[in-house]
Amino acid sequence: MSALRFGFVTGPVLGALWMFVLATTLAVAMSFATGEAFRPSLLMSLTFGAIAGAVYALGKSRVYVAFAVGAALIVPMMAGAGPILIGPGASVLSRAVIILLLATLFATTLRVILAEVHWAALTRHEFEGAVIRFLTGFGYIFFTAIVLIPFYVMVMTSLKNQAELMQNPLNFSIDLSKGTELFRSYEELFLQFNFGTYMFNSFFISVLTVLITLAFAIPGAYAVARLRFRGRAAFSRSILLIYMVPMIVLALPIYIAFSMTGLRNSFWGIVMIYPVTTIPVALYMLQGYFRGLPAEVEEAGLMDGLSRLAVIWKITLPLSLPALASVSLYVFMIAWNEFLLAFMLLDDPAKFTLTRGIASLNSSEIPRQHLMAGSVIATVPIMALFLGLERFMTKGLTAGSVKG
Amino acid sequence: MLQMTPPTETGPLAKREARLAWGLLLPTITAVALVVVLPLLAIFWISFKPVELGDLRAPEVVLREDIRGDTDAVGDEANIRYRLRNSSRDQPITGVTFSDTIPEGLSVREVDPRCTLNERALRCDLGDWEPGTRETILIPVIIEQAYLDTGLRPQDSAASTTGKASNVLTNSTFTFENFARIFNGDEFFEVLWVTLFYTVFGTIGALLVGLFAALLLNKSFKGQGILRGLYLFPYVAPVIAVAFAWLILFDPFSGSANALLVQMGVTPEAINFFGERPLALIMVTIFEIWRYFPLSFLFILARMQSIDSDMYEAADMDGASPFQQFWYLSVPQLLGILSVLFLLRFIWTFNKFDDIFLLTGGNAGTRTLTVNVYEQAFAVSNIGAGAAVAVVIFGCLLTFSIFFLKYISQEEGL
Numbered sequence: 001m002s003a004l005r006f007g008f009v010t011g012p013v014l015g016a017l018w019m020f021v022l023a024t025t026l027a028v029a030m031s032f033a034t035g036e037a038f039r040p041s042l043l044m045s046l047t048f049g050a051i052a053g054a055v056y057a058l059g060k061s062r063v064y065v066a067f068a069v070g071a072a073l074i075v076p077m078m079a080g081a082g083p084i085l086i087g088p089g090a091s092v093l094s095r096a097v098i099i100l101l102l103a104t105l106f107a108t109t110l111r112v113i114l115a116e117v118h119w120a121a122l123t124r125h126e127f128e129g130a131v132i133r134f135l136t137g138f139g140y141i142f143f144t145a146i147v148l149i150p151f152y153v154m155v156m157t158s159l160k161n162q163a164e165l166m167q168n169p170l171n172f173s174i175d176l177s178k179g180t181e182l183f184r185s186y187e188e189l190f191l192q193f194n195f196g197t198y199m200f201n202s203f204f205i206s207v208l209t210v211l212i213t214l215a216f217a218i219p220g221a222y223a224v225a226r227l228r229f230r231g232r233a234a235f236s237r238s239i240l241l242i243y244m245v246p247m248i249v250l251a252l253p254i255y256i257a258f259s260m261t262g263l264r265n266s267f268w269g270i271v272m273i274y275p276v277t278t279i280p281v282a283l284y285m286l287q288g289y290f291r292g293l294p295a296e297v298e299e300a301g302l303m304d305g306l307s308r309l310a311v312i313w314k315i316t317l318p319l320s321l322p323a324l325a326s327v328s329l330y331v332f333m334i335a336w337n338e339f340l341l342a343f344m345l346l347d348d349p350a351k352f353t354l355t356r357g358i359a360s361l362n363s364s365e366i367p368r369q370h371l372m373a374g375s376v377i378a379t380v381p382i383m384a385l386f387l388g389l390e391r392f393m394t395k396g397l398t399a400g401s402v403k404g
Numbered sequence: 405m406l407q408m409t410p411p412t413e414t415g416p417l418a419k420r421e422a423r424l425a426w427g428l429l430l431p432t433i434t435a436v437a438l439v440v441v442l443p444l445l446a447i448f449w450i451s452f453k454p455v456e457l458g459d460l461r462a463p464e465v466v467l468r469e470d471i472r473g474d475t476d477a478v479g480d481e482a483n484i485r486y487r488l489r490n491s492s493r494d495q496p497i498t499g500v501t502f503s504d505t506i507p508e509g510l511s512v513r514e515v516d517p518r519c520t521l522n523e524r525a526l527r528c529d530l531g532d533w534e535p536g537t538r539e540t541i542l543i544p545v546i547i548e549q550a551y552l553d554t555g556l557r558p559q560d561s562a563a564s565t566t567g568k569a570s571n572v573l574t575n576s577t578f579t580f581e582n583f584a585r586i587f588n589g590d591e592f593f594e595v596l597w598v599t600l601f602y603t604v605f606g607t608i609g610a611l612l613v614g615l616f617a618a619l620l621l622n623k624s625f626k627g628q629g630i631l632r633g634l635y636l637f638p639y640v641a642p643v644i645a646v647a648f649a650w651l652i653l654f655d656p657f658s659g660s661a662n663a664l665l666v667q668m669g670v671t672p673e674a675i676n677f678f679g680e681r682p683l684a685l686i687m688v689t690i691f692e693i694w695r696y697f698p699l700s701f702l703f704i705l706a707r708m709q710s711i712d713s714d715m716y717e718a719a720d721m722d723g724a725s726p727f728q729q730f731w732y733l734s735v736p737q738l739l740g741i742l743s744v745l746f747l748l749r750f751i752w753t754f755n756k757f758d759d760i761f762l763l764t765g766g767n768a769g770t771r772t773l774t775v776n777v778y779e780q781a782f783a784v785s786n787i788g789a790g791a792a793v794a795v796v797i798f799g800c801l802l803t804f805s806i807f808f809l810k811y812i813s814q815e816e817g818l
Contacts, residue, residue: 031664039668087667124725132726139620140631146694147637153660154649169655169663216435219428229422235429242440244805246755248774249794252781253443253450256573259460276439279432308424337642339758355644368652375645386640390633 005127007057007119014117014134015053015110016046022106023083025141026098032152034094035171037087045083048073052106056114063111070107074099109137151379158185158373165368185373193370194349195377198357202378205270205353206335210328212275213282217327220279221286222312226295236287242280247340255344265348273341278331285330289323290316326392329385336382354378444798450791452578457785459573463492463535465500465565471558475547484510484543484558486528488565493536497567500530504563506543509551513544533567582792586780599754599772602689606753609693611745614700615738619730621701622708632705639698647762650691654678684768688760692753700745707741708734751804755797773797 004010023040030038052069059065076082077099084102086095113133116126156172157165159182164171174182189195223229224236254273255264263269293316301311317324342356352360358374414422466489473482484506490497506512506524515521519528519541530539586592617635621628638646654661654677662674677687711734719729757774760766766775773793781790 027668028664031667032660037667128726136620139616143617143620143635144631147634150646150649150653151637151641153653154645157652166658169658169660170667172660216432220432223425223428227421227425227428228418229425232425241805242436244751244755244801245440245444246757246774246797246801248755248757248777249447249797250440250443252777252787252790252794253446254439256446256450256460256787257443260462260573273439276435279435283432333640337644339642339644339762355642358642358644358648362648371648372652375642375648378642379645382640382642383637386636387633390629 005122005124007117007122008054010122010127010130011053011057011114011117011119012050013053014113014130015051015056016049018110018113018134018137019045019049019052019083019106021138021141022102022109025145026102026105027084028145030094030098031170032149032172034090034173035168036090036094038090038098039085039087041083041085044081044085048076048083049106049110052110053114056110057117057119060118066107066111069110070103073103073106077102113137154372154375154379158369158376159183160369162367162369185367185369186377189370189373189377193357193361193374194352195354195357195374197350198352198354199377199381201267201352202336202354205267205274206332208271209274209278209335210331212271213278213331214324214328216275216279217282217286218312218317221283221290222316224283225287225290226298236284239280239284247277251340251344254341258345264345265351267351269345270342270353273345274335274338277338277341278334281334282327282331285327286320286323289320293319322392325389329389329392332385333382336378447791447794447798450573450788451582451795452580453573453788453791454577454579454581455573455787457782457787459571460787461491462571463490463495463497463569465489465497465502465533465567466491467502467563467565469504469559469563471545475551478547478549478552480547481513482510482545482547484545486541486543486563487538488530488541489538490533490536492569495535495569496533497537497569498532500533500565500567501528502530502563502565503527504558505561506545507551507556507558507561508554509548509556510545510558511548513546516541516543519543579788582786582788585786585789586776586792586796594769595771595773595776598685598770601685602692602756602760602770602772603750603753605689606692606696606756607746607749609689610696610749610753611700611742613693613697614702614745615704615742617697617701618704618708621705635701636698638695643695643758644762646695647691647759651678651763654687678764679768681769684764684770688763688770691759691763692756695759696749696753700749703741703745704738707738711737747804747807751801754800754804773800 004013020040020042023045027038027040030036052073055069056065059068073082077084077086080086082099082102084098086098114130115133116122117130122130152172156174159174161184176182224232224239258264258269263272297319298311298315301315302308306314337355338353339355339359342353343359346352346356349357349360354374355378358371358378361371361374468487469485471482471484474480475482486502486504488500488502504526506521506526508524512521515526516528518530519526521527526543528541621632621635653659656662656674656676656679659674659677661677662671665671666674675683678684715733716729719733724732755774756772757778760770760772760775761778764770766772766779771779774797777790777793777797779790780793781787
């Protein structure tokens, strides 16, 4: 470690790594955006990055050094020998964009990373500061990429047709001149594959699940949080144990029982099962919140002659609206995303939920863009809810310690 | 004078409170008992039963009814034909009977010896049936004017049948076959090893990646909220949507990931990410990490933000470097949440079914215990064996839960 703590080592090493990260990122991003051939060159990016790092360390990362580095990058890239190799088919515009982007991004960001690095021996703070800034930059790029790429692929695939997909799987650029033709997969899903019905079914089942869950969990949570009775501690602990039972273990006997009683393939069967999987979570989240409410307010209500149930209705519930909102959202999300039970218990296309409907699209006869369009249809409402009410959602997720 | 001692018994008020509490909890307890406890007991029962998917439908008497011969004019002779069969090829039915109403205007010429006719009500007693029995009963009739007038055919009035069949699920045949079957051979150990690999690496990976993400966002800057929301996407999206997106991204024939890798010269030909033996297991583990790092990230971030910043200022004054601050201050503070998260995630990853089922269907060496339940019960159609695997899972979970309860009581707040 201590051998690394010299500017003439740290600078080039971080420079080389950073160049490789940036070159790869830009090459991938441009490939996905245009479908043209860009690829990072490992050897070239390491060499260029190392030289740049050394220059920064020597020149103490001054502004004119950054200009020099940026300018020095452009020339070899135009000659076709830079950190990113550009395929012959690439258009002039995308060539110019990627060269300029790499040069400016690299020159400016590396200057920040190596801000405290100079040629001689570094202090611990200077060294670690540089490493941390490098890791931070890498982290932002890495996480954003891994989170966005699957969703990007999902949306873009849904807007293409079969021929375009086979021709160049990398080409995700959209041909805007096609107009509404872009949304053909969606149109077909709604008109021919009944996705409107599935969506309504999912929504209906999810809302019912939320209501039933709350109806069961609110009294239970209140009892566990406020009332004294024997076995209270044991109860509040064992409610978490239900979390630990895998769904597939329950799904098998439920499948058998439903097959024999004819509840399989019915709305009510699903509506009976879903809430039970969410009641323990909801109860646990709510009791935590109820405990945090001041008991004095409720006692005042009791003194004024309200019954316990009236206290819950008139005092506790109005006070816990934020918690109810996050629990509802969270339960809605679980019910909306549920796949296993819907898959096992529903066979009749008229009663499919969205997730079950998407599963039925997974066959070799149905083109992939339909599958992806279905996925987008299922994802968008939950994302919209999530982004709109993110504050409640994150709170709900942390409070409930969440069923996975 | 009365002696003053504290009350030793529970008073009426306390009793009333306890009664109310149980009353409020009753709906939840009933529902949970019905949908969780009962199925768990059922799993144990079924795991000792030789039951197949086809046995779920109890054997029954299937009856078809029609009229054969001329029925156009008065005086024509025809036959009412009843065709009956046992729907099961391996289960007997005892005490088979059926009854039907002969329509107006058909006069019965003679009655089968097994049947009795009372006015228009026909009743036949067919005795006990072997598996796969088929019977045909013919009732010769003469057409009268009323039959032509009403237009009512014999098949318009549904015949009712009775018969008793024993159901494998409720009778007293038990077997150890299921357990012998799943423990038999190397397959079980492969399943166990896959489960262990997936669970251990999936859990640790999600924790580490989540820790890294939390460190990145543990400072306030513009756009921090947006990034935090963005990093939760994989967890919030429906599993089926993201699983299929991954499948299409990594498709061996027309996937973008392969096209990218080939173009970059990393690999000469396309890789079958979810279809080759060691790679498929690694890919499903990576998917698990990708999908669940947001959860660890959220918890770790919440804990980080509650750490007192004074400590870091003091450490700064003492000249501790950033890495030292992380290692000697942050890590000990985070150890509690990390261990709880590890336990929870470990159990949930162990229980995970949907992800692997959607990605590989348990093929290419990715069959975990939970996928094996489905595989045995539905792909091989042996419900008993599936239940036996479920019992094994349950045994493992019981062991984990003991650990969990020991630690969860120490770590309040979760």
